[in-house]
Amino acid sequence: IAQMYQPIRQITRLSTRFSKASVSIERISEILDTEPDIQDVPDAVLPKDLRGEIEFSHVSFGYPTGKPILRDISFHIQPGERVALVGASGAGKSTIARLLIRLYDPQQGEVRIDGIEVGRYQRTGLRREIGVVLQDSILFGTSIRENIGYGSPDATLDDIEAAARLVHADEFIRNLPDGYDTVLGESGGNLSGGQKQRLCLARALLRKSSILILDEPTSAVDAKSQALIRDAIDNLHGGKTVLVIAHQFHTIRNFDRILVLKQGVIVEQGSHEALMQMGGHYHELYKLQHGLRAA
Ligand code: ATP
Numbered sequence: 001i002a003q004m005y006q007p008i009r010q011i012t013r014l015s016t017r018f019s020k021a022s023v024s025i026e027r028i029s030e031i032l033d034t035e036p037d038i039q040d041v042p043d044a045v046l047p048k049d050l051r052g053e054i055e056f057s058h059v060s061f062g063y064p065t066g067k068p069i070l071r072d073i074s075f076h077i078q079p080g081e082r083v084a085l086v087g088a089s090g091a092g093k094s095t096i097a098r099l100l101i102r103l104y105d106p107q108q109g110e111v112r113i114d115g116i117e118v119g120r121y122q123r124t125g126l127r128r129e130i131g132v133v134l135q136d137s138i139l140f141g142t143s144i145r146e147n148i149g150y151g152s153p154d155a156t157l158d159d160i161e162a163a164a165r166l167v168h169a170d171e172f173i174r175n176l177p178d179g180y181d182t183v184l185g186e187s188g189g190n191l192s193g194g195q196k197q198r199l200c201l202a203r204a205l206l207r208k209s210s211i212l213i214l215d216e217p218t219s220a221v222d223a224k225s226q227a228l229i230r231d232a233i234d235n236l237h238g239g240k241t242v243l244v245i246a247h248q249f250h251t252i253r254n255f256d257r258i259l260v261l262k263q264g265v266i267v268e269q270g271s272h273e274a275l276m277q278m279g280g281h282y283h284e285l286y287k288l289q290h291g292l293r294a295a
Pocket of ligand 1: 095096
């Protein structure tokens, strides 16, 4: 088991970091090191060619050290659906993503992917099959080409460039002194937060996983990058299931569905228009965000 996590330890060492990345990486390695209770079941299934169906069924969860966070959460996401999770800070959005990639097991209820409980899959295989772009995703002190290709050993340079084009990163990469061979320095060199996020998204897309989880940056990303990332997600082909933890409401207007989380409970769900008309928690959060912006 320890050997399996060796690459991740190396990542921790090699990484150049996003703003808050150090916290996150340490948290990841800490979790991998200190969770003996989360292990593969003896006959664990290797996830392969997933369709990308996600189901939470009466899931309740609290971190080992604390109070209950998620309470009786149920929702069902069809393969290829684009769903956003919104809610105030601390509502439990990231926790839902963590259960999905099985960083933790729920105390009650079941999390299923393609109808199989995530606890029945091989954990490392599961992580490979789900593309995850966290707010604090990491870049390494190697070339841009290697950064995008990380985790896709069979990808050709053409594949890497195609992924970069999908996230509209190709142009800025070509404008760097060494193009795709530009070696990123500490903290991602001189790249902006949005450029870094797009490289991480390209990396996730290159893996051709059937599920993409994107934890949208809160504020570090410039408006242009934000729009480019949104456009890349709008243009994804191939029926990928997309789950975005959204902090900016304007990026999710045309999502299939928005799940609204309040203190660990899903209080509303629907399209942006439907939720605005409902005049409930979503509407309240929306007004709050726009009010704060105007201030
Ligand atoms: P944000 O928008 O600020 O990222 P969120 O909705 O994603 O918030 P979570 O990160 O899911 O919220 O956190 C939900 C609650 O769980 C918070 O009260 C948080 O303090 C707590 N929490 C998160 N991670 C841990 C942990 N590893 N151990 C204990 N409590 C935690």
